[in-house]
Amino acid sequence: MKIIGVHAYTVRSKTKVPFVWRKGLIGSDPVTEQTWLRLVTDSGIEGWGRAPRGAIALDLVARRLKPWLLGKDPLMKETLWHELWEIDRIEEIPMYLMGFVDSALWDITAKAAGLPLYQLLGGYRHEIEAYASTVTYRTTKEFLDVADQCLARGFKAIKLHAWGDARKDAALCQALRKHVGPDIALMYDGSAGFDPYESLYLGRALEEAGYLWYEEPMREFSLNAYRRLCEQLDIPVLAAETSDGCHYNVADFIAQGAADMVRTSYHYKGGITGGLRVAHLADSFQLSAEVHGMGVENIHLCLAIRNNHYYETLVMGNPVVFESCIDRHGRVHAPAGPGLGFDVNLPALEKSAVARL
Ligand SMILES: [Mg+2]
Structure with missing residues (x-):
């Protein structure tokens, strides 16, 4: 299996119920940002991951993750996970951005196996x-x-x-x-x-x-x-x-x-x-x-x-x-169905994205 497409979509929504933390810690922003990562494979299976934040996620996908992931076998997660640590050595990337790549790869693997991830x-x-x-x-x-x-x-x-x-x-x-x-x-x-x-x-x-x-x-x-x-x-x-x-x-x-x-x-x-x-x-x-x-x-x-x-x-x-x-x-x-169980509506996501790759 090969990754033939790497896409990212940042969406924004008004924070409905703000969260409040202890003295000194910033609570929720008035607007919540999230970036979805979509990996398309030559088998027709797509994998999804998500991370908080917009610009920082899109920047990393555009500069490092997309060129690195294209052509890779998404089932070789162990290899890719260690290669991500090498990228981290240069970028000092937020851990959640490692997380959304790895999650998308597991989503593909679990869908290929026809099993819920757990x-x-x-x-x-x-x-x-x-x-x-x-x-x-x-x-x-x-x-x-x-x-x-x-x-x-x-x-x-x-x-x-x-x-x-x-x-x-x-x-x-x-x-x-x-x-x-x-x-x-x-x-x-x-x-x-x-x-x-x-x-x-x-x-x-x-x-x-x-x-x-x-x-x-x-x-x-x-x-x-x-x-x-x-x-x-x-x-x-x-x-x-x-x-x-x-x-x-x-x-x-x-x-x-x-x-x-x-x-x-x-x-x-x-x-x-x-x-x-x-x-x-x-x-x-x-x-x-x-x-x-x-x-x-x-x-x-x-x-x-x-x-x-x-x-x-x-x-x-x-x-x-x-x-x-x-x-x-x-x-x-347990979420039902194979993979992580995200229910992403792609046309709606493409329409609502405030930034995309
Ligand atoms: Mg805690």
Whole structure:
């Protein structure tokens, strides 16, 4: 099989429900941009990948990816994945742009096999529990109200993204535990908002409140800082979400004792190939590799990886807007049909694209 066409389309839409993060972090832009990558093969099978952002994606496709991919065999994903790392050495490309190339190649492979992607990747389960991953709300009262809406919607697990103030966040976490009782799984995500002292303070509060994991309290630059935190706390520290370098880097987090659980995903770990590698690496140490983020690509990873326990779905706005793929028991199911399961209307996409190649 050969790639005979490489196309990209950037679309823009008005952000319907803006998301809000902790102090210091930019939330959603008023306009959301996304770029679709379409690989056309001589067999008639087409593969799709997608990435956030417009200009940066189109620039990379035009200068590097298109000339490189044309004529290549899309089934030789391992070769192409390593060639992408060579391109990364020159370009320092955002990981999500590795992700959309690799996803499109897997889409082609799974369509050629006539299988939904997760079954091609191994196939561990057909559905999985989701956790409600909150944006940052204004008050404790509002967070508790949002938690009630999530529980009423069938969720049995909630993760907080709070204000980025160690004391206030600790009090919120404890108030939420009191509010929902002992049987709901609770997690906390610091989105790298803290220094080591604040991280320790907050981690102790989470331990007391029986949280399931403590995610990314600090930027993931210092393995030493993470190793110290893991030693000081009993609660599992979940790290290596945004660290570059895929399994080459996650391996050091594990070897140094700088994470008790690790993050994986298609968009921050170099696609499906990288996401799986991290999961299998962690599995060999009997550690969890929890899948970060939403989207059908991550659903396939969640269904294929044994040592992942949830699908992460963002809950935004109040009244809360829930992702449509979540059933009334708070679970997400396997996409039907071969490939990744994107349902792209090409003529409509061509018409609506604000920029294309
Ligand atoms: Mg996170």
